[in-house]
Amino acid sequence: MALETISTARAHGGVQGVYAHASAATSTRMEFSVFVPPHEPGATLPVVWYLSGLTCTQANVTEKGEFRAACAEHGLIFVAPDTSPRGPDVADDPDGAYDFGLGAGFYLDATEPPFAPHYRMRSYIEDELPAVIAAHFPADMARQSILGHSMGGHGALTVSLRNPGRFRATSAFAPIVAPSLVPWGRKALPGYLGADETAWAEYDACALIAAGARLPEILVDQGTADGFLDIQLQPHRLAEACAAARIDLTLRMQEGYDHSYYFISSFMADHLAWHAARLKG
Amino acid sequence: MALETISTARAHGGVQGVYAHASAATSTRMEFSVFVPPHEPGATLPVVWYLSGLTCTQANVTEKGEFRAACAEHGLIFVAPDTSPRGPDVADDPDGAYDFGLGAGFYLDATEPPFAPHYRMRSYIEDELPAVIAAHFPADMARQSILGHSMGGHGALTVSLRNPGRFRATSAFAPIVAPSLVPWGRKALPGYLGADETAWAEYDACALIAAGARLPEILVDQGTADGFLDIQLQPHRLAEACAAARIDLTLRMQEGYDHSYYFISSFMADHLAWHAARLKG
Numbered sequence: 386m387a388l389e390t391i392s393t394a395r396a397h398g399g400v401q402g403v404y405a406h407a408s409a410a411t412s413t414r415m416e417f418s419v420f421v422p423p424h425e426p427g428a429t430l431p432v433v434w435y436l437s438g439l440t441c442t443q444a445n446v447t448e449k450g451e452f453r454a455a456c457a458e459h460g461l462i463f464v465a466p467d468t469s470p471r472g473p474d475v476a477d478d479p480d481g482a483y484d485f486g487l488g489a490g491f492y493l494d495a496t497e498p499p500f501a502p503h504y505r506m507r508s509y510i511e512d513e514l515p516a517v518i519a520a521h522f523p524a525d526m527a528r529q530s531i532l533g534h535s536m537g538g539h540g541a542l543t544v545s546l547r548n549p550g551r552f553r554a555t556s557a558f559a560p561i562v563a564p565s566l567v568p569w570g571r572k573a574l575p576g577y578l579g580a581d582e583t584a585w586a587e588y589d590a591c592a593l594i595a596a597g598a599r600l601p602e603i604l605v606d607q608g609t610a611d612g613f614l615d616i617q618l619q620p621h622r623l624a625e626a627c628a629a630a631r632i633d634l635t636l637r638m639q640e641g642y643d644h645s646y647y648f649i650s651s652f653m654a655d656h657l658a659w660h661a662a663r664l665k666g
Numbered sequence: 667m668a669l670e671t672i673s674t675a676r677a678h679g680g681v682q683g684v685y686a687h688a689s690a691a692t693s694t695r696m697e698f699s700v701f702v703p704p705h706e707p708g709a710t711l712p713v714v715w716y717l718s719g720l721t722c723t724q725a726n727v728t729e730k731g732e733f734r735a736a737c738a739e740h741g742l743i744f745v746a747p748d749t750s751p752r753g754p755d756v757a758d759d760p761d762g763a764y765d766f767g768l769g770a771g772f773y774l775d776a777t778e779p780p781f782a783p784h785y786r787m788r789s790y791i792e793d794e795l796p797a798v799i800a801a802h803f804p805a806d807m808a809r810q811s812i813l814g815h816s817m818g819g820h821g822a823l824t825v826s827l828r829n830p831g832r833f834r835a836t837s838a839f840a841p842i843v844a845p846s847l848v849p850w851g852r853k854a855l856p857g858y859l860g861a862d863e864t865a866w867a868e869y870d871a872c873a874l875i876a877a878g879a880r881l882p883e884i885l886v887d888q889g890t891a892d893g894f895l896d897i898q899l900q901p902h903r904l905a906e907a908c909a910a911a912r913i914d915l916t917l918r919m920q921e922g923y924d925h926s927y928y929f930i931s932s933f934m935a936d937h938l939a940w941h942a943a944r945l946k947g
Contacts, residue, residue, distance in 0.1 A: 395891065395921075396928035448927075449729050454935070610676065640676075646729070647677035654735070 388521050391416065397453040398423035403443065406517060410509040411470035412502060417514065418443040419522055420463040422456050431528035431664035432462045432518060433657065434552075436510070436544075438535030439569075440488045442467050446534075451650035452657060459661035462524055466514055468536065470503040485573050491564070492540030493588045495577035504577055507588075510544060530554035530660040534649055535613070536561055536569070538605070542590035542623075546598040554663040556604035556656045558649045559611055562623035563591040569617050594626040602633035604659055606652045608642030669802050672697065678734040679704035684724065687798060691790040692751040693783060698795065699724040700803055701744040703737045712809035712945035713743045713799060714938065715833075717791070717818030717825075720850075721769045723748050727815075732931035733938060740942035743805055747795055749817065751784040766854050772845070773821030774869045776858035785858055788869075791825060811835035811941040815930055816894070817842055817850070819886070823871035823904075827879040835944040837885035837937045839930045840892055843904035844872040850898050875907040883914035885940055887933045889923030 391403040399422040408415040443465040469490030476499040478486035495504035533541035538560020545555040564570020574585040586592040627634035642648040672684040680703040689696040724746040750771030757780040759767035776785035814822035819841020826836040845851020855866040867873040908915035923929040
């Protein structure tokens, strides 16, 4: 579990690092970023997982997410993984499209060729990377939370729903909530998992909730000027699923905000304060 | 003075825009960004000018500067110009170096061929762009302040020193303070202005102060792990000039910080609060 340090920089009193390692889950080199806030020597800190959206690497949120001030204030480690395996041996969308293949791992373990060998982001995020974080950073793994954006909002919701009790807080910016029913998912899920839709359900937040998965509460912010709102995101489906399951969903429609990091960064401090209240209780 | 809107996005309750116009000063198309915070209809707001460093466009600080939350809190318009003229007709460093030519305008009006026709960033920043901002945004031009980073710190200091009374606050991150005496300046100043060093003095903060220019106070943050500190930045020269001139300089050496936007963004909110206190008094 050797870790390569790509870069570190002092920021907001802590250290923003970018790291890489040889992943057993994906059989590729994987990069991720970690912010460790200022802390007392020997202290361990809660860990916030941030899963990014289509086309992103760890760099988008690391550079544009405006999370470090809030993480420093609340004493939170912030972990940002990549969104897919990468490398010369990794299969991509045959047309090079942005919504499948590289940068579009959908946080699942693929079963279809040629994606099955490397596209194992579920195992990577749920099992392998937490062990790396626990081994190399001052992390209190008993206090974790998770959030994400768009495809990463889908990731945050589904990872948390499948692992009840692991995360003390779960939130999302403009998440994909029902990939089985929208174009992004109806391309990616058969591509990675095959045509049998029963295999898709564990990667669909609304389907997981319908099948009995539960979280105590969920926070979602969604911009009303988001160009993907009606076709790809459809947060009303999550609202209906949570209402039926008596999950306490706070869905905030944010007037005039789009799908970009200008939106995410506007509400990042809010989300982290909400996480911190639950991580420190 | 027609303005082209390249993009706008809602952010932190306000609007982050990127704009372009045909500049009379540089005879090129110039891009800049403006953040207008939430405000009452009809209100006018103080204007903070941010001048960027070598290699940057408006985009670096716009994406990585973490200024919007503070500008929204204090009600400040934030303007980020480009760092040089650009375009197919604009001369560049003959070797394409990063520290001269494109992205390296040094906020001066060049007199040497082939740079004189377009490299007129002093006139652009001091005269033309303020008129554009006044015409198109809810700006109270009686309340302006200025800050910048590295080459843009040099720009902020020299623009402010040459225009006493225009800016209610002047600050910088890791500024070039004596370009006449360091390698970056000893390449750029003769390249743009010719070999006669007397022409350089109005573009050298320490030389301006030595010649009698005054500001009531200056705030500077400088990282101790900045790779340019000893050779290019030498803030001790500014400290000596300000001490001799009885200018109230606050020079904060920030332990372990480098020259990057991780450093800038860590102290941006601090600077903007310091500016706001002076802009609102």
